[in-house]
Amino acid sequence: MVNVIMATTPEQSVTERIERPAQPPVSAEPPPTLTFEAKNVSIWYGEKQAIENVSLDIASNAVTAIIGPSGCGKSTFLRALNRMHELVPKTRMDGTVLLHGEDLYSKTVDPAIVRRRVGMIFQKSNPFPTMTIGENVVVGLRLNGVRNQKFLNERLEKSLRMAALWDEVKDDLHKPGTSLSGGQQQRLCIARSLAVEPEVILMDEPCSALDPIATAKIEELIHELKAKYTIVTVTHNMQQAGRISDYTAFMYLGRLIEFGPTTKIFTNPTEKQTEDYITGRFG
């Protein structure tokens, strides 16, 4: 849950203010609109429980970063937001995930539709190797039966522009997607994800295989995309989480330890486990 924000009042004494740790006084701001509401989510892979009773609200048009050591369940949780974890055999899940109030796991909901509404970018860019740059971008639309070439061309340019890649590839749309650099390939995958006009973009360590310049471009892109999309990203890079996210969730051993505004988590976390992890005192 997003932490309840308490403002201090002028009549409080100094000591009182210390004893009641205050959040940044943003009480004038309306509570954020929520894209996801995950409630008591637990997931098992066979006998092994990957995440345990995680409840987390994801604000709209904001970047939420999920951090935590390897194996803490952050990628599993991310995948639960578009039902991708179900692709792993012998998966079982408890709890609910609401997307704009609608239960993603309702029997009437088609997982393929969920994955179109909630796009995902992976650690390693994965353009389709046999397709051109242009084909890669619109493949999702084609698979959904769109054949109108004018519409496809418009969406192709729009998506590549939004992914900040258009200027670099507009004359090479016929070349293979794999001919691009690693950073360009990752932005191509983002363009591919944007082409089907999702509501949310999930990113699983999107920059971990990129050099600092390509990373900066993706981070800048994330910043621009949040005006239109809700973004949830998993990252091992704490500095990156600090730079790009509005909210940060810290997970450990399958549990959500702490969640709150990124500034709060990185300057004054409430939980000692969070403090130990982000300051490098873990283990």
Next chain:
Amino acid sequence: MVANRHILGTFDESLSALRNNVLMMAGLTERSLERAMKGLFDRDDDLCANAIADDEEIDQLEMQIDKDGVAILLRFQPVASDLRRVVAAMKLSSNLERMADQGTTIARRARKLNHHPPLPEVELIRPMYEHAMSMFKDSIDAFVREDVDLGCAVVTRDEKLDELNHEASRKLIDRMAQDREQLRGYLNLIFIGRCLERVGDHATNIAEEAVYAAAAQDIRHPSLTATT
């Protein structure tokens, strides 16, 4: 609070070196102020000269702390309590340097006073000195022990120091009107009082930083806290 050690040993070493330099700087500043005031009360020019000489080492430490602090920010990108401690250390060094400057000013004025017949009114300054030094020592203790209550208490004691300064200044101005021969001497005592009042202001700043480092609470300008 005893924190676990960082996985990265060099990070611990760097933080420890930064903290030790701050404590050394605080020790030298305390010594400089004590020497300057003892030089005034005991009319000892040598002590005044020592207080002035201390300033150079304190200035060097200020630069070293800033350099080390920037290096830690650059190399380790500290967060949470580590970040607050580094930021607080850098702010402390700036306040300590300015405190030591007050010590130098006091020592210079004390030397001038020592060249003239003693003024019994010098005792008007003593309560201020004792109060300012107790604020200073407690502010450093609050930083060292991460004691939020002590830090907050120091902040509230600054008002008393201001009152003592007003009281001493008023009495010295009265004396100036009565004894114009000693006008320059009384004026020097008024300036020394003002220096001590500023020492209290810096101690307040240090206490506020100590609270920030320990509890991430900004207790400066309470009237603004609810509106910003």
